[in-house]
Amino acid sequence: MSTDAISSAAEYHPLEQLRFARQILRDEGTALLSLADRLGAEFCDAVELMFHCQGSVIVIGMGKAGLVGQKIVATLGSTGTPSHFLHPGEAVHGDLGRLRGDDVVLVLSYSGETEEVTRLLSTFANLKLPVVAITGRPTSKLGLAANVTLDLGRLEEACALGLAPSTSTTAMMGLGDSLALVLSRMRQFRPIDFARFHPAGSLGRKLAKVEDVMRPLEECRVAEVSQSIRDVFVAVSRPGRRTGAVMLVDEVGRLTGVFTDSDLARLLEGKRDWAIDEPVSELMTENPQTISVGQPLSDAVAILSQRKISELPVVDSRSKPVGLIDITDVVALMPEEPSADSSQSSNSPQVPLQAIQFPNQDEGNDVDGSDV
Numbered sequence: 001m002s003t004d005a006i007s008s009a010a011e012y013h014p015l016e017q018l019r020f021a022r023q024i025l026r027d028e029g030t031a032l033l034s035l036a037d038r039l040g041a042e043f044c045d046a047v048e049l050m051f052h053c054q055g056s057v058i059v060i061g062m063g064k065a066g067l068v069g070q071k072i073v074a075t076l077g078s079t080g081t082p083s084h085f086l087h088p089g090e091a092v093h094g095d096l097g098r099l100r101g102d103d104v105v106l107v108l109s110y111s112g113e114t115e116e117v118t119r120l121l122s123t124f125a126n127l128k129l130p131v132v133a134i135t136g137r138p139t140s141k142l143g144l145a146a147n148v149t150l151d152l153g154r155l156e157e158a159c160a161l162g163l164a165p166s167t168s169t170t171a172m173m174g175l176g177d178s179l180a181l182v183l184s185r186m187r188q189f190r191p192i193d194f195a196r197f198h199p200a201g202s203l204g205r206k207l208a209k210v211e212d213v214m215r216p217l218e219e220c221r222v223a224e225v226s227q228s229i230r231d232v233f234v235a236v237s238r239p240g241r242r243t244g245a246v247m248l249v250d251e252v253g254r255l256t257g258v259f260t261d262s263d264l265a266r267l268l269e270g271k272r273d274w275a276i277d278e279p280v281s282e283l284m285t286e287n288p289q290t291i292s293v294g295q296p297l298s299d300a301v302a303i304l305s306q307r308k309i310s311e312l313p314v315v316d317s318r319s320k321p322v323g324l325i326d327i328t329d330v331v332a333l334m335p336e337e338p339s340a341d342s343s344q345s346s347n348s349p350q351v352p353l354q355a356i357q358f359p360n361q362d363e364g365n366d367v368d369g370s371d372v
Helices: 004-012 014-038 041-049 066-076 121-126 143-144 167-186 190-196 203-206 229-235 261-269 274-275 297-307 327-333 341-344
Strands: 057-060 083-085 104-108 129-133 148-151 221-224 245-249 255-260 313-314 322-326
Touching: 004 066, 014 167, 041 104, 041 129, 041 148, 041 167, 057 066, 057 229, 066 083, 066 104, 066 167, 066 245, 083 203, 104 167, 121 143, 229 245, 229 261, 245 313, 255 261, 255 313, 261 274, 261 313, 297 313, 297 327, 322 327
Parallel strands: 057 083, 057 104, 104 129, 129 148, 221 245
Antiparallel strands: 245 255, 313 322
16 A cells, blocks of 8 residues: 555544544634633724614625624624624625615624725725724724724634634634624613514523413303303304313403313213203312413413413403413424434433423313312
């Protein structure tokens, strides 16, 4: 075997792959740590410009820097700072019309000399738009033209050839995150604000309110306590998938009890058919567990789990029902468990669906789990 072949085989050996991968991560990590130590007053100047911006933060970058810029836009927008990405190539073909006089421009270019970017600098000056530059060369065209220049420092790309943007884009990303998250703290951005921008996915589910998931009153079964069980079930039929409980109200509409399908089934199983014509008030579950409108969905899930119940009425400040949380609706929102096959093929521990304890078949669907 030739010397070149042996050398080539060594380069592709798994141990060499791991060595190089670890070195890349160390190089990029070192660049971030160095950047953190060098941050100074200019960072605060950039934050002040963006914090007091009455319009949007317009992020501009070309190539890999542009892709980083799009991620920074996403982070800014989701944490309370209005922002938009403007592609420098499209900007000179009409998209400059997106700019407004109260915007702030954030420009990313490691060299600071990217032609597609620098040709826009005169436009920003004519519009009197403040410019924040993220660059590795403060003395470049971009660095000198900017109102505030954030210096990434001289960086060596982690690429074996020293050419592919890697260390520089990692530093840009980290600095962009720092800007976005400092601004978010200054704006006193709260979890509820974050949830408003993230209604989908596990995060949105975690921060949702009960009214976001409950079945509205018009889809629920509601009856008066003075009615018989037979009248209740005849009068409160609803189209579509029904809930497992009838909410019972007094003469002024306040919730006083619930009667479930399981309660009815137990009457029939116990051969107590005569009770069907008795007032529902004599057999209902009085003062059932409820949750108030406006409370987090996570509180409702905890009640369903701890009380081992299937239905949870949602009430307003006057104890009047406004909807119902049904356990089937909550389960539909939870992430799916990995299949048995996938769990066997993975070394990772299987994550349970949720810490929800389902009622046993013989417990029925009573709101407080009690038998009639």
